[in-house]
Amino acid sequence: MSQVLLKGGRVIDPAQKLDATLDVLVDNGVIAAIGAAATSQARQAEVVDCGGKLVLPGLIDTHGHVYQYVTGRFGLNADQCGVQSGVTTIVDQGGPSCITIPGFRHYVAEPSATRVLAFISAYLVGGLEGHYYPDLYRPDCLDADATIRSIKANADLVKGIKAHAEIGGFARWGLDVMKIAAQIGRGAQLPLYIHFGQLWPKPQSGGLPVQPDCIFNQVVETLKPGDILAHPFSRHPGGFVEENGQLHPLVHEAVSRGLKIDVGHGSHFSFKTARIVLDAGVVPDTLGADMHGYNTHVPAPAGTPDSHPDEEHSFLGRTQFSLVSAMTSMLALGLPLDHVVAMATCNAAKMVGMEHEIGTLEVGRRADISVLDDRRGRWVLEDNEGTQVITDRMLSPLFCLRDGVRHDAVSPTLPLARAA
Incomplete structure (x- = not known):
């Protein structure tokens, strides 16, 4: 060479x-x-x-969805999101599970020119079709012991765990799933990455009463230092900003406890929400693009759904984005260039425990x-x-x-x- x-x-x-x-x-x-x-x-x-x-x-995208084909329309090509977009490392958030991690290694991580890592799904089914079927993500569809064993057997590839704390899940199971996910994080001694904001519509009948502003504090109580709170700039309720338009009062305490914040950009990114969070003095640590097949213009595999069941929050078609365009958005919000670069380089390297390598x-x-x-x-x-x-x-x-x-x-x- x-x-x-x-x-x-x-x-x-x-x-x-x-x-x-x-x-x-x-x-x-x-x-x-x-x-x-x-x-x-x-x-x-x-x-x-x-x-x-x-x-x-080399830029590090902390939030990708690249289990192509296995996760149906949801999973994109790793190199298109990676090296062909100027990104040398991408972290798949919740695509593979303890059941499907061997296929992820063989068919995605090993053949890709991009360095591909994973935050393994806390759920046995992983990210199938973008978590299309909520009932597959109920508490008895998690196996803490099996997931911890898989993590330890794939330590070179798995750098954390992915779980969801959002209104549709809380309306179905309350905090039960989060408790198991937190148990996995502690057992594996790896960070747990938590999705905030709506993913599933509420059940049409028989659901639990949910107050969106109470989700954040319930979840934070289950977490350990180094765990990651995602989507601070989401337009959806149930996260960093309360329904009254104010920063959730526990956010600053969560940061002081050692929790980290990742901007999983995605199609739910809101400039208005970002302004509220930043003006309250909360600055995220890392930055991921959160591109997937429901928010990106790519051909869908034959037979996969045209849209996510949560219609309001799927692809609305206004924007295309990438990790670098997400960096541009951070600059437009007033974050200094050196911090934006750190979010996508050294801070991201620390998030995956590889600061001595990348x-x-x-x-x-x-x-x-x-x-x-x-x-x-x-x-x-x-x-x-x-x-x-x-x-x-x-x-x-x-x-x-x-x-x-x-x-x-x-x-x-x-x-x-x-x-x-």
Whole structure:
């Protein structure tokens, strides 16, 4: 493998507190040098002009759905969401289970050019068809012991557990599922990632009474430090923002207890909710795109449903998005660039317990590098509530190196920028 010299880009590596115009030399798939040493050590290197571009540690998408075909319409192609979108590592959230993790390893993780990890589903059925059938997710469809055994046998691949705390589930089973999921997290000594916001419609009859504003505090009481609260910017009730439009009073306490916050962007992302949360002084730690087959324009496998049963919260067709476009949304909300980069690099690496392997451009590490265009102008960003925000900065992926191998950003799922 020949040398590659990424020349003259703005190198931002929060893990090393780097933000400067520097050269980066890759040699045999490893970061060999940064700065003046990169130029002096280059020997017949392929020179790539990165002037005016951002050169970042390989981006890590903390929330993907890439168990393609096995999860029906729900699962996307890992490389389209990954290296073809400028992302070197993607974490599947809840696609595989203790039953289906062998297939996930063999058919998704091993053949993909993208590094694919998993937060294993707490449910025996995993993410089949995007959790289409609620009754498959009832308490007796979890097996804590079997899931813990599977996690320990697949420690290289499984970095956490995925569960759901939302209105439809609470109306069916109350807190019972969350208690079992928390037991799995403690037994495996891995973070539990909790989906907040609606997923299933309430049962038409026989359901338990649910007060959406009470879900958050019930769930937080079951969690341990390092567990992850997802979807802080969701437009759905039952999460970070109460029905009165105010931040839930337990959010700050949850953070002080050591719980982490991940922006699983998705089609439920709301600029209005984000404004409430950020103005209350709550800043998320990590960022995932949360793309899947119900919120992304991709051909669906034959015979799969046209829409999710929770019609109000499935694909509404206004937006396409990606991890990098989600970074643009974070910038438009006023988060500083260095924090946005940290969310998708070193913070995400800590979330999966791999901060000593990925998430930085430290010399000697494997060469996972993302190169982004960083344009100035005026563009319209729109969420699925129809709220529009004008931004003067647009990030878009150009290419990435995964273990030193170049992959151009050619995914058909990448969104097109809309000029203001």
